[in-house]
Structure formats: C-alpha cells, structure tokens
Amino acid sequence: MNNQENFYITTAIDYANGSPHLGHAYEKVLTDVIARHRRLTGRNVHFLTGLDEHGQKVQQGAEKENIQPQARCDLVAAEFLTLCRDLNISNSDYIRTTQTRHKEYVCKLLQKLFNDDLIYKSEYTGYYSKRAEQFLQEKDQIEGEWPEIYGEVEEITEESYFFRLAQYQEWLIEFLEAHDSFIFPRFRKNQVLEFLKEPLNDLCISRPIERLSWGIPLPFDQKFVTYVWFDALLNYISAVADQDKWPADYHVIGKDILVPPHAVYWPIILKACNKELPKHLLVHGFWNISGKKMSKSAGTVVNPLDLVQKFGTDSFRYFVMREMRVGQDSDFSQDQFFIRYTSELANDLGNLVSRFLNMTSRYADQIIPASTVKEEAEVELIQNWQKLENEVFQQFEDFQIQEGLDQIFEFIRSLNRYIETRAPWKLAKSEETADKYRLQTCLASIAEGLRLCALLLNPVMPKISSEITKSIGAPDNQNWIQDAHWGSSLEGSNVGEKMILFPRLEL
C-alpha cells in the first residue's frame, strides 16, 4: 500500500515518582488498542510513550533513598518498561526527559522564545513553606490558617522567568470554539472554556537552582532550571524532532491533566513557537476500585500485573476495554473481572474455539471442509456478520471500543447458537448425503466466523487473536479493511491441535 496515511499517537508520560498502577496500565492499553487498530487499517503508526524524570519529587525521593536522581529514574524506568512489555504494548519509541535529544530540544525552544521576548524575567510573590519546600495557595489554607504540616509559612518574593501565556487567551478561546472535535469526549470542552473565563496569568516556568537542581537549566540563565510545563509537555515533539511526524493525531491523557496543561498551556506553547497543534486530545476517565477512589492511603491501588500474571495479558486488556466507556469513569473489581473472564472469555469464546477444534478433528480429519450449503442457518449467521462488519469498524474509529467488543461477542454468541441449530454431532450420525454437506458447511462456517472474530479482536487481544488465527490455518498478517469480509479462504486449511485459550480458574 503506497502513500500510507501517517498516524502519530502518544500517551502522557508517566511521572518517575512511584510505581505503575491500574491507571497507567489502562492508558497504555487504550493507546495501544487504538494504535493496533490503526495499523490494521493500513495506517503508518508512530506510537510514543515515556517517562517524565525531572522535578522536586524525584529529587527528594532520591535524597531519601540516598541515591542519585538518575539512578532512581533508571529503576522506575525499568519498572514502567516491564509494564509495557507485560501488557504487550506496541510503542514505537520510549522517551525519557533526561535523554539528550529531549534536553537539547527543550533548550532550543526556550532560547527561541526568550529571543522572541515571549519569556521574561520578573518577580513572584507567594507564601512559601520551608518544610514542604513549595509555594502554597490560598486554597491550602484551612479556615484562614496554614495547616500544621507546612510548618512555618512566610511570604517571600523571588525572581522567576515567565512565559507570556495571557496574551494568547483570546486566540485559544476562539480556537476551541471553532474546533469542536479538538477534545474527545466533546463535553470536556466546556470545562476548558470555563477555565478560560477567568483571565490567565503569565506562566512561571522556572525554579531557582538552589531549590530545584534536578531539571533542565535555562539556556539563558544557568541559575534556574525550567519547570514541568516546558519540560514534560515538550516530549511529544522533542521525540520526533528529527522525523516528519508532527503534529500528533492524538494525545491520550487522563482527565486530571486536561485543564490546564494539555488544553491551555500546551496549545499556547505551540502557538507561540509557530508549531502546529495536535489534532486531538483523547481524554479518558478514572478507575475506582470496588466503588472507592483509588488511593495509596486507602490501600486500594491495584497492581494490574497481579491479574496479568494470573489471567493473562489479553484477559486484562479485554477487561479494561470492555468495562470502561472511553472518557467515562468506571469501577474495577476482582469479582467483575472474574465474571467477564469466565463468562465471556472462557465460556463464550474459549469454549467455542475448543468445540470447533474438537469437532473438526472428529468429523473432518483436522481439515476445514468446503462450504457448499446455504440454508436458513447459514443465511442468518452471515447476516449477523454483515451487521457487525458495518458497525464495528466505525465504532473502533470513534473509540467506542466497549460497544465494539459488545457487538463482537454478540456475534460469538450467534456462532454458538448456529452450532446448536446445526448440531454437527447429529449430522455426523446421519447416512444422508445432504447431511454430510451440511456438516461440512457448518464446520467451514464456524472457521470463517472465528477468523473474522480473531481479526476484529486483534487490537484488544493480539496474542489470543494470533493463536486462533494460527489454529485455523489463516494468515497472520490480515488487514482490517481488505480481509474482514465473509468468504471461503480457509477451505482446505489444516487445523491445529486442541487448546484451551482461557482455562477455568478460581478467583
């Protein structure tokens, strides 16, 4: 396929202060599913994820453990890379903000903005807590008092560098109003516009080096390092600085970092640099754990890798995609995971594959026969497929992955019903020639149905998809546009040995 359409998608980069949890895992899987889907539809995908390694918390964490910040980041990076591997994430690149390519790009850009007078030096006055080593906000006060944890709080003034954010406010409002699809889901646009009703201040982008050394020094003033905004956000473009990839098609982010960073700071930074804006922000919701907000203090942080280990990568990927509507919050519970695993994966899909392999072995010498009959049962089955074919493609394009999976499993159930209607075990006992053809057609139809299911499930369950594909003797490099149509390409294929895709497990 010549002239492939490029598709550049990113996750947010994770902060190197803490271990991966369900939220990280979900975002990676969601982005991966989209990336894999776009590849299956023939697009040239570039998929970026990475790690945000600078900042005060990383510095403090390293001091506490008495190691170098970089060493600590290396440990965290290893953890996140393990997560990616265990979740079968197909990222094309992994950026770390301590990499030279990133730091150089950040410096180049800061210098340019400084030269253009879009960054200037001024003074910042605020309430500073020595104990917390940070400026506090009015809202940190409780009944007009600073809480005890902050210790002594004093008002201080210090020099800082500022980015001229405010002058772009009107431009941004107009942009957002004119580009309804910039933020998905659309309702989140209101939240941004609401934020922009208040006048923006210019953005403080530096910290004095004596207070924060673990960062990228300002190229025009080495006594300061730049702060998160001009560091972390730029990863999206620094990673592809030497490639023809920008702008990104989608930044996949959590709802917590939409306003202000991704919907306000980032577009304005790009505008100020004369760069194109990303085409869309895809904003996902949060997971609650058994009805409770996820938090370390409540002990509700689920380590997704525990479930991955026990139930398999694809089961986990399936669950998070099936359970959460993209953009909404959802609840995660072991019970619900177990129910979906058993009922949908093991009983509906796994058992279907199992009974198909068994019957093909028993009634057709492990070779997929020809489909020669087209009676009511077959007509109905193919109609079910065609309904699916028309809808699922668009659902995946529109991030309605939950609905798409729902439809695919409805089709899987219809395959199970088709088997009951045909009852191959009865046909096999019949002496009639017509029944012999019905039996052959039945096996061929199930195989074809499985091929199509495997293809559609590939973005969500790549390993399982590949196993099914292999066991029915279909090629492993199918394309969603060209090959997702009912046909007879499997006739004569050799079928694999019996297998259990999703073993029955105890919770």
Added chain:
RNA sequence: GCCAGGGUAGCUCAGUGGUAGAGCAGAGGACUCAUAAGCCUUUGGUCGGGAGUUCAAAUCUCCCCCUUGGCACCA
C-alpha cells in the same frame, strides 16, 4: 457557590417523542461436539422526585434531591 458527568431490572449499562431493552446473576428445560461449557424458556423495573408541553415523555421545558469530578502555577 459555579461548571460538567451520572442517577433505567439484584449488578453493569444501552435506549433523545410512539406499547420499557441487553449482558451477568436467579428459576425451569432439552441436548452432548466442548473448558459441567453452550442452547431454549422464564422471574424481575411506578425509567431519582415533582410540575409542565404534547394525542403520546425514560426521551423536550422548569424546579428540587442524590452522587462523582473540576475550579490556575499541584506533578
């Protein structure tokens, strides 16, 4: 307080004007190729509350209640 999301069967949710739906869970049944799986039948809801518009409202309008999240230099 302001803004936004949500409030529909025990659970998770679909359903934007025309006789209330799906999956799971529960109950019953026939079958046996299969991971005691699958298939068929079935119980179950005054659609958060109230008022209004309409021949007709879960669906439109208004008011109220509950819930979740956001509200600027926090990463």
